Amino acid sequence: TNLTCEKRYLQHYEVKDCTPVYKNDTSCPSFYKCPKEEKILANGCVYNRRVYHSGEEIDVGNPCEICSCFGDDSNKHFAIDCAHVECFNDDELELNSSCYNTYEA
Numbered sequence: 014t015n016l017t018c019e020k021r022y023l024q025h026y027e028v029k030d031c032t033p034v035y036k037n038d039t040s041c042p043s044f045y046k047c048p049k050e051e052k053i054l055a056n057g058c059v060y061n062r063r064v065y066h067s068g069e070e071i072d073v074g075n076p077c078e079i080c081s082c083f084g085d086d087s088n089k090h091f092a093i094d095c096a097h098v099e100c101f102n103d104d105e106l107e108l109n110s111s112c113y114n115t116y117e118a
Contacts, residue, residue: 017040017041018040018041018042021077021078021097022097023042024073024075024078024095024097025078025080025093025094025095026042026045026047027073028060028071028073028078028080028093028095029047029048029093030047030048030060031045031046031047031048032045032046032047033045034046056086056089056091057069057082057084057091058071058082058084058091058092058093060073060080060093065081065082065093066082067082067083067084067085067086067091068081068082068083069081069082071093073095077097077098077099078095078096078097078098079095079096079097079098080093080094080095080096081093081094082094
């Protein structure tokens with residue numbers, strides 16, 4: 014069965030510069046190959062060739078995806094963490110193409 018992937022659940026892999034791996038001719042990745050921790054600088058995180066320091070929010074170009082750099086200066090371990098948030102929806106505002114309507118039952 015060929016399922017359609019909801020990209021919003023996979024974007025955190027793109028932020029971390031991971032490469033999707035597809036198997037069995039599916040549209041959804043089976044897994045991602047991500048860079049080793051050594052690729053992350055000792056003084057922060059790198060996204061789109063820019064260095065972000067711990068606690069700094071990373072603009073990924075999607076208002077429904079909030080990402081930030083977190084880490085510890087003492088052990089020099091930093092990583093990018095992302096969370097999907099529900100976008101505010103107002104009938105008078107145009108819905109961002111990165112956001113999805115959701116409904117409560």
